[in-house]
Amino acid sequence: MDDSISGDARLALDLALTVRHDGNGGVADDLTAPAGLTAWVRDHPGLLPDAPAYVADDRALSEVRELRAAVRALFARAVRPGEPSPADAARLLPVPEAVERLNTVAARVPTVPVLSWADGADPVVRQEPPDGRTELTATLAHAVLAFLAGPERQRLRACHAPRCVRYFIKEHPRQEWCRPSCGNRARVARHHARHRTSA
Template sequence: MRDSITTDTHLALDLALTVRHDGDGGVADELTDPPALTAWVRARPHTLPAAGTFIADENDLTAVLALRAAVRTLFAHAVRPAPPGPADEARLLPLAEALRCLNEAAARTPTVPVLEWAGGAEPVGHRRPVPDGRDDLTAVLAQAAIAFLAGPDRERLRACHAPRCVRYFLKEHPRQEWCKPSCGNRARVARHHERHRRSG
């Protein structure tokens, strides 16, 4: 699926955000069938090179949904001691299972060692995908999740606890409590109604 290992760690957050509130207190899923997964992948041509030719099948969908469950479990673990996102409270995998799923998915891309030695520079060794090998979509997503969870952005990861919201977000400033202003408005309205209900 790509020529080099992705550096877009926010791809993991994008995957987690395919679960959202439906506006009626329930949870909606962006990835309901292979065409929906195809559209999601194709909408990320800069993150997933060759996305323009990707066509998902049922196996791809099943693998991505399993990986997403693992990623959301690990996100819930990362935001502790705060509670997980509301969509995850009853659906969390055991931590060991989530880690196994993530690591097995990340290993689906065979790599080879490569030596580069430019001009007067020191030789540098690294790994790259096997030439002509078709990368597994879940490997790309899992590697992005590993980079995200092992990187500095993990410290800014939060679960939005506004009414009906199930999103995770990156905290951009110290006073940020919700993923977007509309969630902050809903939370304030809900608190206002709760205060009036208790006093009435």
């Protein structure tokens, strides 16, 4: 993975990637139960101060799924004029609704800039809640806002390899697919299509 991808971009992308190809021609959703959200948060230890001990409930799951729907709708807009992920094409939220949902969730916990400057390092400014209080969906929404308003958004693409439903950040100029395995599937599909039409 490209180290030049910011933490906000990585978090926003990871949230969108909880919808993925299931390996059998369908779409899998990693967030269908609170246990899935619990595992996802624990796999992102910097997300919340208590991420290793986090336990999701039905309400948190519903809120994150609603936020993810807005994120995927906005990702579909960000990749225009390219096509959105095939998982989203038929069920995207209208963009104004997605923007409103994202802004509403982000407003749940305001942040202030906080400067850190360790010896021998460059200064870093992070956005943190003024009272130290964090909230999962607001934290995610802040990361998505930073990503969508930042320069990395220009590198966002939807992978159109057969059966893939992922978004990815283009890491080099010739990259067309999210992973090498997707490139292989696309090449095999093109090969079979050429041989079918020539036979």
